[in-house]
Amino acid sequence: MNPARRGVLAAGLYSATLAAPQFAGTARAEGRTSEARATGRIGPGEVATVRTMTDRIADILDDLGGGHARPMAAAFLVNTVAPYLRASATEAVRKDMLSAASDLTYLTGWMAMYERRQGLGQQYYVKALDLARAAGDHLTYCRTLRGMSLQASHLGYGKKAHELADSAAEAAPQAGPRLVAFLRGQQAHGAAMVGDRRQASVRLTEAESALSKADSRRDAVGGYDRAAYEFHVAHVRAEFGDLPGSIAALQASLRAQPEQQRQGRLHAHAMLAERQFALGHLDAGCATWSAFLDDYLVLSTARGDEHFASLRHHLLAHSRVRAVRHLAGRAREVAALKGLTVR
Structure with a gap:
């Protein structure tokens, strides 16, 4: 049986009416995790295993595509992470494991979205939010809401994309500069989709300013860099009918794209070609x-x-x-x- 179809989540239809969850209210998620706890014990080594596998799966996604990476992630969630979440542990290790599981679940949802399994992707995202809340992990929680905004924007739900992007930003009051840039860029796209040119411009400026203050570290999951920023610029310009400007931004994004990010490069080239053909x-x-x-x-x-x-x-x-x-x-x-x- 396909691991993506077993116990963890079932594929369904995407819901544009799903309300943006709040970070508060962790009791329900924590209680559910506690009730499922089984015998056996985990420690920092098991947490490191999940983190390492998440990084490796992200690399496989870039090198070979989601068609190979997502089944691996789904199988690892079912066969390894789920038992870890049921095991006993110290409070610190339990929260670290919840956070690591949330990160991998977010990545799996992102891959499902790009593999055109929109309902399944949304369900993974919601599960990632539950895990992040239980872990007290604001970073993955905000990143997941931003991923949900990206999904809504891809499907053409501008109002929902804008709402989710703003919810992600509101849940991250103490975010570092890279996360701020990551969130502001998506807010700019959401604002553009609802026709708010002024807010879209302001958010892009804020994203660029925050990115200039970030370090040069590359995150395997949910990273944000100059290529991602220019990609957001391209989206905003396209929303307002500026195809030449969008083309220029996509070209800038591709120039800044790390060589190993083949999946992102493929998508950017296709969007660029579409817009070049549209202009003749x-x-x-x-x-x-x-x-x-x-x-x-x-x-x-x-x-x-x-x-x-x-x-x-x-x-x-x-x-x-x-x-x-x-x-x-x-x-x-x-x-x-x-x-x-x-x-």
Whole structure:
């Protein structure tokens, strides 16, 4: 049986009416964890195991795609993390384990979202919030709310995206500069989706200012850097109809993208190509789609499959253009290697 379907969570439909949870009120989550506690004991070593596996799964996500990484995460949650959460431990270790489990659950939800399993992703996010509340982990709690905002924005629920982004920011009154930038960038996107140009501009300025004060550390999960900031700029400009500005921001994001973040690069290239084609920049768009294919060839990702379907649409719509015909040949080669079909 697919571990993603066992005990931990079941896939359902995404709900745009789900209320933004509050950080307060941990008793219910803590009580549920306490009632499930079984025999056996864990210590700092088991917490380190979960943290290390989370980092490794994040690396696999970047290198090979969510199609490979998410089943591994789901299996580890079911077979290892769930028993750890039922084991006895000191109060400090118990909270550390809840926090580590929340971090991995958040990452698994993020992967489910990008694998187009939106209901499942939302359920993982809600579970991550419960675990973070029980752990007293404001960082993962806020990061998860921000992830829920990103999911809502991807699905076109602007008001919900704005609400969740603001809820994430409100729950982090003492956030460091990197988390502030992380949250403000999503607030900017949410504001743009509801047509608030002034607030979107203010939030982008705040995100850039906070990012300039952050250290150079890279987080395996939920990190925020210059590439992510420019990606938010691209979203905001696109929401207000500034496609040239959005293209420039996406290009800046790609220049700042770490080499190892193949999954993020694939998504950015696809968005850039879409907008280049929308402006009639077909030669540039074909070059960008070709760069997309370089990463798509080695990644297992439902989001990549979705982008590839968009590429096929462009091939059919502009089949008389020389650069498009050349791209079509490359797409057929990639499709054959991945076992797909393309005309």
